[in-house]
Amino acid sequence: MGAAGIDDVDRAIMAELQIDGRRPFTEIARQLGLSEATVRQRVRRLERRGVLQIAAVIAPLRLGLRRVLIGVKIRGCTPSSVEVQLRNLPEVDYVAISTGSYDLVLMAACASDEELAELVTERLRTVPGIDDLDVVTILRETKDAYRYTDARRDG
Numbered sequence: 255m256g257a258a259g260i261d262d263v264d265r266a267i268m269a270e271l272q273i274d275g276r277r278p279f280t281e282i283a284r285q286l287g288l289s290e291a292t293v294r295q296r297v298r299r300l301e302r303r304g305v306l307q308i309a310a311v312i313a314p315l316r317l318g319l320r321r322v323l324i325g326v327k328i329r330g331c332t333p334s335s336v337e338v339q340l341r342n343l344p345e346v347d348y349v350a351i352s353t354g355s356y357d358l359v360l361m362a363a364c365a366s367d368e369e370l371a372e373l374v375t376e377r378l379r380t381v382p383g384i385d386d387l388d389v390v391t392i393l394r395e396t397k398d399a400y401r402y403t404d405a406r407r408d409g
Contacts (some may be wrong), residue, residue: 320390325356329385
């Protein structure tokens with residue numbers, strides 16, 4: 255077992271679900287040579303532990319949304335204290351504490367340039383502790399795979 259108690263069987267199940275998250279457990283079991291009960295139990299365990307979440311992945315750009323990556327520099331407080339406030343913004347769908355040039359990295363989707371301007375100038379810049387923002391507009395996504403099961407093998 256590797257980190258987080260994930261083994262090769264768990265990775266194989268997750269890889270199958272990444273191909274089609276609605277695929278029946280009976281098909282996955284047949285493909286992997288497991289029982290349907292084993293697949294169901296392992297998926298539920300991975301969900302309970304927060305390792306796996308089955309959800310629809312939406313393509314924001316294809317819906318006409320403005321997609322942005324925002325680097326945040328913080329001064330005078332901890333990244334975690336700012337991060338708590340940013341998680342509650344409805345346009346923000348990804349928040350990570352990071353290393354390097356930025357203390358936090360955000361992803362957001364806005365319905366219009368006006369909504370984006372309001373998010374940046376009225377809401378983000380007024381959060382206590384935010385010192386500087388670097389907003390990068392995503393013009394076109396060329397890869398969005400969400401495939402992590404084969405990216406790194408643990409032990």
